[in-house]
Amino acid sequence: MLKKKPNNNKELLTAIGVSYRALGGVAVFSAVVNILALTGTLFMLQVYDRVIPSHSGATLLALFALVVLLYLLMGILDNARSRVLARIGARFQDRLDERVFRIVLKQSRLPSERQKPAVALNSLGTIQGFLASPLPGAIFDLPWVPFFLTIMFAFSIWLGLLGIAGAIIVAALAVANQWLTKRKNADAYRIRLEADAETERTRKQIETVLGLGMVGPFLTRWKGLRATSLDANLATSDISGRLTSASKAVRQLLQSAALGLGAVLVLAGDFHAGAMIACSILLGRALAPIEQVIGQWGLIQRAWEAWKNLSVLFETIEDETQHMPLPRPEARIDVEAASVVPPGERKPVLHAITFSITPGKALAVIGPCAAGKSSLARALTGVWPAAAGIIRLGGADINEYPPDTLGRYLGYLPQTVTLFPGTVAQNIARFDENADPAAIVRAAQKAEAHKMILNLPMGYDTVLTEGESLLSGGQRQRLGLARALYGDPLVLVLDEPNASLDDDGLRALNGAIAEAKTDGRAVIIMSHRPSALAECDEVLVLEKGQVRAFGPRDEVLSRITGTQMPNVVAGGAK
Ligand SMILES: Nc1ncnc2c1ncn2[C@@H]1O[C@H](COP(=O)(O)OP(=O)(O)OP(=O)(O)O)[C@@H](O)[C@H]1O
Structure with a gap:
């Protein structure tokens, strides 16, 4: 079968094609500018043919006035052509900005890509720069x-x-x-x-x-x-x-x-x-x-390379915004024989994992170091796609939800909490521009972070900078939990939520989990520490990327340890 030429990517052609009227205008301006370019030649012929033989100063003056007008018109049209071309470039970039940004984010899942400057963004900028340069004008002059x-x-x-x-x-x-x-x-x-x-x-x-x-x-x-x-x-x-x-x-x-x-x-x-x-x-x-x-050949080459790069990226990375919107699902997760391979790797770190969690229940995922707990959290939140099997939310494959929608349905607390430059309130609200302050406070209260935030220098308006050192590890984790709880998520995925918490923090966490269950959310907690099991109804034991045991908490614990860990259930152990 003949392979489609990647340079002819439809999205790119459409992004230029929407400016077809403007391009037509540029072609017309170019025609007039090139015809007007004959002004000098015609003037010179007239001077030779009429002015010199007739020695007429008046004719020369009249001709010269006409020449001034024609050159003025030529200058205006030439400038209009450059302005229109620059705007075609700006429109091209504006139209593709979101698509390219999403591609950059998707590519950044590969650790190898994260280290590189974003090729897609560079390429888009290069094409826009090319269109804003005098070169396209010269290219429109070539047919003349x-x-x-x-x-x-x-x-x-x-x-x-x-x-x-x-x-x-x-x-x-x-x-x-x-x-x-x-x-x-x-x-x-x-x-x-x-x-x-x-x-x-x-x-x-x-x-x-x-x-x-x-x-x-x-x-x-x-x-x-x-x-x-x-x-x-x-x-x-x-x-x-x-x-x-x-x-x-x-x-x-x-x-x-x-x-x-x-x-x-x-x-x-x-x-x-x-x-x-x-x-x-x-x-x-x-x-x-x-x-x-x-x-300017180098600029043309770079713009062409950029076009080819974008074509290949657009061909290989699907536009996720095209999915049909689904109704808000039930708070239920079904993992069916899911295997997960970290982006850019070959070997799976999770093998045929199967389990389910229903609304109002909490599941603890436990296991030794490198068992695959964080990998499972990443797979559940769609950060790492399942290489085989299916992960469903409310019955639909999580890939059916646009990433931002899935993100809203899931409250994810990653193992390492990263906060972004902005206020505490903005961080909790995941930078939602239309965030309701009451919802932000509610999320903080549920995470028992409200008092802690009020004690910060500017409360909810405290500005966090990149790499800030204002907050302790425990405070970050509480803010991370508030952020996970913001916006009424269906399922909470908490990766080591208790790693940096003190006794108060642990009590608050267990309270938040209990409340989430009462609210009908499903909760999945990845943890090393037994204190996380207090509020859990079920336990999944992972080892070397495989499910060793899964079932009701006490039953699984007694199977793997020979005890029911009563003090854990009571919330006493950490
Ligand atoms: N980005 C990555 N690329 C490749 N392999 C990875 C990546 N992240 C984790 N792994 C591998 O996946 C396996 C599971 O790691 P994971 O972090 O999921 O375990 P974990 O149970 O959460 O461990 P811990 O309790 O120490 O946090 C490990 O063998 C690890 O080396």
């Missing part, structure tokens, strides 16, 4: 090259042939430029991205880098990458510069050659001196867009 050459033919077949030869030479220089710089340009770009990623990595891990005295080695690695990227850049710009200078010189030489050839024809007696100069001007105009395109 034959128009100027045809006029040259009308003056003289020899001058026409010279024009064609000139266009071929300049175009050949463009092709040589592309051919010689393509690889080096791509290399320079790739290495520069790697160097940027290295800076970003160092910046993010600055405490470790400084603490372990690793600045020197990192600097050496970074400088190595920058030097390689600079070398590749220099090599490209050397070749490009050589060819650009050659093309400039060739154009001027050709214009002089046109004058020379015109002079030969004038001397032969069958040619007008005005036509000789007119052809020289026409040739310059015909070759100008070709030369401009050569000079």
Whole structure:
């Protein structure tokens, strides 16, 4: 079967295609601008034909006034064309921004991708930058090259042939430029991205880098990458510069050659001196867009690479916003023979896991280190997709829900609580712009975090910055729980929610779980510590990514330990 060409991705073509009227307008402006470009030639012919023979100053003045008007119009239209093209670029970016942002987020699930600058965002910016540059204008001028050459033919077949030869030479220089710089340009770009990623990595891990005295080695690695990227850049710009200078010189030489050839024809007696100069001007105009395109070839290459990158990404990463909206489901999770492979890995970390949890029940997932508890939490929240089997929420595959909707149905407390720059209230409300303050306070109260928040310098309006150190581990965990409880989630997935909690925190957590059950939510708690079992009705024991036991709490506990852990049930042990 023939494979669809990735460059023809429908979404990209549509994003440009919506501006078809504007593009049509640009084509019309280009036509007028190119016709107006004959002003100089016509003026010169009129000066030769009318003004000089008649010695008429008035004619010259009238002609000149007309020329001023025509050039003014040309300037206005040329500027309008650039403005429209820049707006087409902005519209293109605006239309694809959300799609690209979602792709970047999805790709970031791969640890290897997380370290790199976002290719999709870079690519979109590159295409927008290209459209806002003077280059597309020059590209719209290219089809007018034959128009100027045809006029040259009308003056003289020899001058026409010279024009064609000139266009071929300049175009050949463009092709040589592309051919010689393509690889080096791509290399320079790739290495520069790697160097940027290295800076970003160092910046993010600055405490470790400084603490372990690793600045020197990192600097050496970074400088190595920058030097390689600079070398590749220099090599490209050397070749490009050589060819650009050659093309400039060739154009001027050709214009002089046109004058020379015109002079030969004038001397032969069958040619007008005005036509000789007119052809020289026409040739310059015909070759100008070709030369401009050569000079900016790198930009065209980068824009084309960016287009191909986006095409491939759009073809391979589905647009999730296209799913049909489902009604709010029942608070029930069914995991059916689900196997989970971490993104970018080959080996599953969870093997054929099967269990269910119904509304109003709490399930504890316990097991030794690296048993797969956090992996299960990630799979349940859709962060890591199941490689085999199905995870259902309210009977529907969780992949059927758009990620943001699924996120709202699930209250997820990850093992490491990350808070974002913004106020405490914004963090609890998951940055929902229409958040109801009463709902934020309610979530905090349910997580028993309300009093703690009121004791912060600005209460709910306390601003948290990136990497803030205002909050202790326990405080973060309580805020994380409030955030998980915000917005009436159906299922709570709490990964080690008790890891940094003191006795008060543990009591609060168990109270929050009991209340969630009363509210009809299902609760799944991943934990090492037995204190988490107090409110749980069922227990699932994981070991090496497999279910060792699953069932009612006391039954499972007595099976695996020989006791019912009465003190655990009473909430006494931690
Ligand atoms: N991002 C990842 N990429 C590849 N493998 C991973 C990733 N995260 C975890 N694993 C592997 O998956 C297995 C299960 O890890 P997981 O963190 O789910 O265990 P856990 O039971 O939560 O452990 P702990 O109690 O120590 O937090 C481990 O062997 C771990 O090495």
